[in-house]
Each structure stands twice: as C-alpha cells, then as structure tokens.
Amino acid sequence: MYSHKNLKSFGLATAADTGAALNTRPRDAAMNTESYDYVRGNDFLEVVHNPLSTFSIDVDSASYANVRRFLRSGCLPPAGAVRIEEMINYFDYRYPQPSGDRPFSVTADVAEAPWNPGHRLARIGIKGREIPWDERSPGNLVFLIDVSGSMESPNKLPLLKKALRLLLERLDERDRVAMVVYAGASGLVLDSTPGNEQGKILAALERLRAGGSTHGSAGIRLAYEVAARNLIRGGNNRVILATDGDFNVGVTDQGSLVRLIERQAAGGVFLTVLGFGMGNYKDSTLEKLADHGNGNYAYIDSLREARKVLVRQAGGTMMTIAKDVKIQVEFNPARVQAYRLIGYENRLLAAEDFNDDTKDAGEIGSGHTVTALYEVVPVGVCFHGRGVDPLKYQRPARAAAPAEGSDEIMTVKIRYQEPDGGTSRLIERPVVDSGGSLRSADPDFRFAAAVAAFGMLLRDSQFKGKATFGLVEDLAASARGRDPHGYRAEFEELVERAASLWRQRR
Incomplete structure (x- = not known):
C-alpha cells in the first residue's frame, strides 16, 4: 500500500486550458493506436x-x-x-x-x-x-485516476482534473471521497474523506502529474478494496475510473481485465468510466469494463461535455x-x-x-x-x-x-x-x-x-x-x-x- 507521502511520482502539475473541444488531428497518424471493436449491424x-x-x-x-x-x-x-x-x-x-x-x-x-x-x-x-440531487443517497466515491505518461497531453490529465473538480464541488458531508492513482504502480493519494472537506480533496487532485507506464489492473484492485472498506449500506458506492484505457503493465488483455472487473463488481460497487484523449484511446476496452462492471461509460472531449455528464446529468451518472x-x-x-x-x-x-x-x-x-x-x-x-x-x-x-x-x-x-x-x-x-x-x-x-x-x-x-x-x-x-x-x-x-x-x- 502506498500513501501520498511516499509517492513522489504523483507530484505537482500545472493544468493547461482544456475548455475547448478537441479539433486537431493526431500529430502523427502513423502513431495512432486507437482501438474499436468490429460491430456487424443486426440483420432482419x-x-x-x-x-x-x-x-x-x-x-x-x-x-x-x-x-x-x-x-x-x-x-x-x-x-x-x-x-x-x-x-x-x-x-x-x-x-x-x-x-x-x-x-x-x-x-x-x-x-x-x-x-x-x-x-x-x-x-x-x-x-x-x-x-433531486439534494435528496440523493450518501455517496462512497473512489476516484481511480490514470496518471501514466500517456495522460500528459492537455486533453487528458489536465482536462480530467477540471472535469472532476466540477463533480467534487457538488459533494457535501453526506459523501465520502477517496482517490487512487496508477501508473507504473498504484497508490492511495487520498483516503476516504468527508465530501465537505473540499480543500483537502481538491489539493490532492491538483498534486497529480503524469508519468510512467500504465498498471491499470493494480489500480482497479486497490480502488475496489478502498470502496469495500468504506461501503455504505443503501448508499451510492461507486468507483469512477478516468483514463485513456491504454493499459500496458500488469493485466493488459481485455478478457482478463473484464474478468477482474466482474469479480470486483460482485461486491455491490458500481462503476463509472470516463474516457479521455486521442491517438492511443482504447474505446473497446473501456466499453467492456463499463458493461461488465455494473457501470456507465462517457467520453469527455471538452469541459462542456464534462459539465453535461458530471453536473447536468450527475444523477443519471452517479445514482443507480x-x-x-x-x-x-x-x-x-x-x-x-x-x-x-x-x-x-x-x-x-x-x-x-x-x-x-x-x-x-x-x-x-x-x-x-x-x-x-x-x-x-x-x-x-x-x-x-x-x-x-x-x-x-x-x-x-x-x-x-x-x-x-x-x-x-x-x-x-x-x-x-x-x-x-x-x-x-x-x-x-x-x-x-x-x-x-x-x-x-x-x-x-x-x-x-x-x-x-x-x-x-x-x-x-x-x-x-x-x-x-x-x-x-x-x-x-x-x-x-x-x-x-x-x-x-x-x-x-x-x-x-x-x-x-x-x-x-x-
């Protein structure tokens, strides 16, 4: 188990302006490794x-x-x-x-x-x-955030921070928030904290920076462990995974990742998947994780979309x-x-x-x-x-x-x-x-x-x-x-x- 005190790789970072929707092609089309499933339309x-x-x-x-x-x-x-x-x-x-x-x-x-x-x-x-948002069940939210090197670009971790801030600012004393990160290793940068301690939560979010490989499976296990330790009976128990889906260390194949999510979801914790970025985006993987993790899946290409998913439709995204x-x-x-x-x-x-x-x-x-x-x-x-x-x-x-x-x-x-x-x-x-x-x-x-x-x-x-x-x-x-x-x-x-x-x- 790691804590934020001994995870130097999760240090300070400055967010770039990512409010505008993506409107540029990848710099090198030859390096585009995005993946999508083949879908054959239903026949008559x-x-x-x-x-x-x-x-x-x-x-x-x-x-x-x-x-x-x-x-x-x-x-x-x-x-x-x-x-x-x-x-x-x-x-x-x-x-x-x-x-x-x-x-x-x-x-x-x-x-x-x-x-x-x-x-x-x-x-x-x-x-x-x-x-109504004010009548929601208390929340036990664990943010599982990809801080690997692939998340460095402005449309990834910097946009992710701004997006999650929109949701975090709406929470109160009924809710609890924890924050798990993963790159070459996984770590708990914020243990379960009352939702009204905004300064502490937002400070942990702002300290994150990108670097290293992507050991997503370790992060998934740790996030669900934290959620299980703080389970609220009758509450909104949820892991919120924010990533580009490019898992390249540990369990990396889709089948094994899906089985891992299925096992974790059996404990009564729901999943929200938020996808970010372009060029190496793994839509196929993220869709499967959401489908098998009692979850939902959104792609965040702008701060406007983040506001739709995490503010205007927060009830649908967060309350099953x-x-x-x-x-x-x-x-x-x-x-x-x-x-x-x-x-x-x-x-x-x-x-x-x-x-x-x-x-x-x-x-x-x-x-x-x-x-x-x-x-x-x-x-x-x-x-x-x-x-x-x-x-x-x-x-x-x-x-x-x-x-x-x-x-x-x-x-x-x-x-x-x-x-x-x-x-x-x-x-x-x-x-x-x-x-x-x-x-x-x-x-x-x-x-x-x-x-x-x-x-x-x-x-x-x-x-x-x-x-x-x-x-x-x-x-x-x-x-x-x-x-x-x-x-x-x-x-x-x-x-x-x-x-x-x-x-x-x-």
Missing part, C-alpha cells in the same frame, strides 16, 4: 423463426461524443466507433415520469420508417425517476435506480413479417436470459432516458429474407388465433432489479400500430429516427435504405423543439460536417 429476422428479441439496455453516451471529436477534427469516424444506440441515448427525450413505486416509465409507439416508408419504426422509451434491466419483445406473426433491432449489437441476450436473474444487464440512473428502435416489416409488404430450407421433422408454427384477431404488433416485457439486488420485477406492455405517419409522430420520435439514420450513414450500413444526410438534416431540424443546452442544434452542425467529409471522400 423473420418472426416465424425468431418471435422473440432480447437485449440489455444501454445508457452509455461515449460513442456520440467520440464521433463528434472525429468530425470536428476533420475526419469521418471508423465504423467501430459508431454505436447507434449510444448516439440515440446521448440525447434526453420527454418521456413521462414513472408513477407509483416503479423506478421508470415505459413508452411505446409506431410510425413509418423515414429511410424506408414501406416499413414501420417502433420505439420503446424508458424514463428513470428523477431524484434499477439494475440488470432487460427488454424482451415478442412480435405478432399475424401483423409482422420481420424486424431488425437498430443498434445494441453487443447487448443482445439469449431468450432464456430474460428470466435468469443471475444474468448481468444494464443499469438505469436517476433521470436517465433509454430509447430502442425496431425497423418492422408488416405482413403483406414485399420482403426477401435470407430464409432456411424447409424443416424435415416439424412444420413452421402458425400464429395463434388470439394473435390473428389482435391489432397488437408486439408486446414489450421489461425485467429489472432494485440496486441492492434480489428477485427481478416484470413490466409488460402491448403495442398497437395505428398506422400513424412520420409527420404525425412526436418531435422526440422524429429526432431519434434522425440520429439512427445518421448512425447508419456513418457506418455505411446496408440497411440505410433511402437515408441521406439531407434527409437527416431536415428531420432533425423539424424535431429540434426546445433545446436549452444546444445539443440538438449541435447535432445538425455535425450532420453538415459529415456530409461535407463524405463528399470529399467520394
């Missing part, structure tokens, strides 16, 4: 063979902020950086507050798909209960109101030929996982909104699926009589657990398609559709249909509505940048 599935679609929710927003960084630096993002569900869920939607004792509300509706008017677009929306949230949709074969889940490719679950309370899934924070979109092919519309050979030993199932007489196109089921665990609870909601046009859909529906189309264009998806950047711009502009922080207006600007870059590429 025929209802007769696949009546159930099951997946874990995802409240991460890192992909959108990272895509923004690429576009503002004059580059189209790699396809693996574009996770459409994270782009959609970057934005808030005006879903109703939950009623009764449920931690979230469920909304579902249907309109035409803008990129394929013959198809329908089904939306599932979830809104987490908003808990439901965990292991899974969605299962059953489609009615009398109304639907085929369907395609847009995004969530790395969140798919087996149908049997839905009722398995030991199966890990995503978390919802206070005030979070989650949106999932399905592109649906109605019965009677021309559709050429991949198909399979006729079965030898059984005949394909037919729609049951109640399905044939129903207007329902699908039923949405959601399972969730309380933050402290226990037996899951079930919410079930049938969905009817009343034949509404896209024009008649509410602005939030149209805006989410615009973001989905934008993601498909950036990925050059085979399912983009008639989508164009012009269609996305028009759809987003028609659905901007009230935009107090300018996030939707910014989206329109990014669409224009992407369209220009795409023309240059062609």
Whole structure:
C-alpha cells in the first residue's frame, strides 16, 4: 500500500486550458493506436423463426461524443466507433415520469420508417425517476485516476482534473471521497474523506502529474478494496475510473481485465468510466469494463461535455435506480413479417436470459432516458429474407388465433432489479400500430429516427435504405423543439460536417 507521502511520482502539475473541444488531428497518424471493436449491424429476422428479441439496455453516451471529436477534427469516424444506440441515448427525450413505486416509465409507439416508408419504426422509451440531487443517497466515491505518461497531453490529465473538480464541488458531508492513482504502480493519494472537506480533496487532485507506464489492473484492485472498506449500506458506492484505457503493465488483455472487473463488481460497487484523449484511446476496452462492471461509460472531449455528464446529468451518472434491466419483445406473426433491432449489437441476450436473474444487464440512473428502435416489416409488404430450407421433422408454427384477431404488433416485457439486488420485477406492455405517419409522430420520435439514420450513414450500413444526410438534416431540424443546452442544434452542425467529409471522400 502506498500513501501520498511516499509517492513522489504523483507530484505537482500545472493544468493547461482544456475548455475547448478537441479539433486537431493526431500529430502523427502513423502513431495512432486507437482501438474499436468490429460491430456487424443486426440483420432482419423473420418472426416465424425468431418471435422473440432480447437485449440489455444501454445508457452509455461515449460513442456520440467520440464521433463528434472525429468530425470536428476533420475526419469521418471508423465504423467501430459508431454505436447507434449510444448516439440515440446521448440525447434526453420527454418521456413521462414513472408513477407509483416503479423506478421508470415505459413508452411505446409506431410510425413509418423515414429511410424506408414501406416499413414501420417502433420505439420503446424508458424514463428513470428523477431524484433531486439534494435528496440523493450518501455517496462512497473512489476516484481511480490514470496518471501514466500517456495522460500528459492537455486533453487528458489536465482536462480530467477540471472535469472532476466540477463533480467534487457538488459533494457535501453526506459523501465520502477517496482517490487512487496508477501508473507504473498504484497508490492511495487520498483516503476516504468527508465530501465537505473540499480543500483537502481538491489539493490532492491538483498534486497529480503524469508519468510512467500504465498498471491499470493494480489500480482497479486497490480502488475496489478502498470502496469495500468504506461501503455504505443503501448508499451510492461507486468507483469512477478516468483514463485513456491504454493499459500496458500488469493485466493488459481485455478478457482478463473484464474478468477482474466482474469479480470486483460482485461486491455491490458500481462503476463509472470516463474516457479521455486521442491517438492511443482504447474505446473497446473501456466499453467492456463499463458493461461488465455494473457501470456507465462517457467520453469527455471538452469541459462542456464534462459539465453535461458530471453536473447536468450527475444523477443519471452517479445514482443507480434499477439494475440488470432487460427488454424482451415478442412480435405478432399475424401483423409482422420481420424486424431488425437498430443498434445494441453487443447487448443482445439469449431468450432464456430474460428470466435468469443471475444474468448481468444494464443499469438505469436517476433521470436517465433509454430509447430502442425496431425497423418492422408488416405482413403483406414485399420482403426477401435470407430464409432456411424447409424443416424435415416439424412444420413452421402458425400464429395463434388470439394473435390473428389482435391489432397488437408486439408486446414489450421489461425485467429489472432494485440496486441492492434480489428477485427481478416484470413490466409488460402491448403495442398497437395505428398506422400513424412520420409527420404525425412526436418531435422526440422524429429526432431519434434522425440520429439512427445518421448512425447508419456513418457506418455505411446496408440497411440505410433511402437515408441521406439531407434527409437527416431536415428531420432533425423539424424535431429540434426546445433545446436549452444546444445539443440538438449541435447535432445538425455535425450532420453538415459529415456530409461535407463524405463528399470529399467520394
């Protein structure tokens, strides 16, 4: 165990001005070692063979902020950086507050798909209960900060310090804060301290400087040990990992890091991952750590984004109101030929996982909104699926009589657990398609559709249909509505940048 008194490598540092969003290319493209997973878009599935679609929710927003960084630096993002569900869920939607004792509300509706008017677009929306910051549970927060040499640039450790200061200044005597750092070794630079001792906490943060290799696994173990020692029953116990993800000493392979996080997360401590920087950014690793650590994942490219994640949306980022949230949709074969889940490719679950309370899934924070979109092919519309050979030993199932007489196109089921665990609870909601046009859909529906189309264009998806950047711009502009922080207006600007870059590429 180390303390701040004998960790000379974690000395004084001066932060550079990092308030502006990143807008420059890496100095040497040949040295760019950023890594992203290959993501194959979900295909259409025929209802007769696949009546159930099951997946874990995802409240991460890192992909959108990272895509923004690429576009503002004059580059189209790699396809693996574009996770459409994270782009959609970057934005808030005006879903109703939950009623009764449920931690979230469920909304579902249907309109035409803008990129394929013959198809329908089904939306599932979830809104987490908003808990005022002053009414939050006491917090046991352990900041796990990467101070390795790769964090030296202005858009990394200096920006990280400014970002964490925004959150730290909002804490009070109910909270406790500890600070663990890692480079070639790991160390405890601040033991668990009351949140109202701002001077002591901020002084520890400002003393940090970058240098050395990245022994992330040692830091992870120590951070969770500190969190476990100071565990608050019924409180917000959380490790906040701030890094570029470039682990190069100790446990470095993704599989071993994920298993390490899974073991640590079993102790009831949640995880928030904050990604920083460019050039050596390891998005693939950080996403997996958040997914397997009962956590959420954001990318901080500017002080403005830090304010969004750690101030405006602090409740969603820091306060879990439901965990292991899974969605299962059953489609009615009398109304639907085929369907395609847009995004969530790395969140798919087996149908049997839905009722398995030991199966890990995503978390919802206070005030979070989650949106999932399905592109649906109605019965009677021309559709050429991949198909399979006729079965030898059984005949394909037919729609049951109640399905044939129903207007329902699908039923949405959601399972969730309380933050402290226990037996899951079930919410079930049938969905009817009343034949509404896209024009008649509410602005939030149209805006989410615009973001989905934008993601498909950036990925050059085979399912983009008639989508164009012009269609996305028009759809987003028609659905901007009230935009107090300018996030939707910014989206329109990014669409224009992407369209220009795409023309240059062609």
